[in-house]
Each structure stands twice: as structure tokens, then as C-alpha cells.
Amino acid sequence: GEDVEQSLFLSVREGDSSVINCTYTDSSSTYLYWYKQEPGAGLQLLTYIFSNMDMKQDQRLTVLLNKKDKHLSLRIADTQTGDSAIYFCAEKRGRDYKLSFGAGTTVTVRA
């Protein structure tokens, strides 16, 4: 099983904000990532945060990192129907090159 945990489903009304949460277990994680997967497509990197940062904002996306609680969140402002997808949290641990992923959160945007 994964060491990275995410809630499995999120339903949000179009125009509202979405918040997807993730917890990880390895305090040596250097980078934490959010990937998006749409049906039939590969994983697309949305954003990332370096472990010495608390927050990162990129247009409609805001990433918050709480290292003490090993908690990561992704907020999507003004959620659109095109944001419907599976969102994966991933961590890069220490000097590893591989990524460790959560099980993914399925976001459904309703009109």
C-alpha cells in the first residue's frame, strides 16, 4: 500500500473552490507534487512545492505544506468542468529519484 494518503472522492460545484488533501509519512521528502490524470491520458504535473516552503501559488492553484503534520493540500480556485480528473499527490524522498504516489482523489465538478 501507499505511504501517501488521500481522500478518494471530492464533488464540487462549478465556480467554487476545491481543496484536496494529502498526508505523507517521510520527513525526508524533498519535493512534493500534484499530478492530474484525465481519462485515457498520462499524468500531467500541475505544480510542486519544495520542502522548505510553506505555500506556493500558481494562477488558480495554491499549495500549502505543513511539515510538522506532514500534510499537503491543493486548492483550486474557481473550479471548472475541465478540472474534473483524478489528482495524485506524490513525494520524492531524500536522494531517491523515484516518486511515491497516493491513490488519487477523483474530483467531479457539477454544474
Place this chain on the structure above:
Amino acid sequence: DTGVSQDPRHKITKRGQNVTFRCDPISEHNRLYWYRQTLGQGPEFLTYFQNEAQLEKSRLLSDRFSAERPKGSFSTLEIQRTEQGDSAMYLCASSFPGGRALSSYNEQFFGPGTRLTVL
């Protein structure tokens, strides 16, 4: 170059048969990764190459699995004597080292995957 490509996109095989998948990374990327994704789960790391050297293998990679990257460019993943439990999406990713910018060092670019169904 439009990104990481994988071939085939879909493969259906009978239990006990051998299958081989191919991954072509982004041309200047010297690191290549294989992951497996089963339904409802996130990708799980299988193995990783730097140039032609296979530097790490997961315990998920049983002796029926073998991966190669003979010239440090494309890679193949072979599964021998397939089992129904091998049914999954096999994802390939590549990255390029160096620098502090994410796009040049840490970002892994994923291909569309090969979906394997073992009957």
C-alpha cells in the same frame, strides 16, 4: 519531440504468454522510469535507468519482469509468463538532471501508458 511515447497503447494477452512494451523518452532526458498503475491506485515504482544503467528495481519487479535500455535512449519492459495479476497500466516517465529549476531537474514527464489485460 512531443513528449514521452509508449507502444502499444493497449495489449490483450492470454495467461502464460510473454509481452514486451516500448517507451521512447523525451530525447534529451537521460533518466527513465517505469511505473505500474492498477485500477483505483496511484502509480507504483518498478525500475529506473540513468542512461543505459538500471540503477534501482522495486520488489514489485519479480523475476518474470525484465527491463532494458540498451543504448540509453528507448527502453523495453518484458513480462514473461504473464499472470492475471499483471493486468495494469504500465507507465513510463523520463526526466533530465541538473539545475534548480523544476523543469530541468525533478519533473518526471509521463507517457500515456500501455494498458495490459491478461485473460
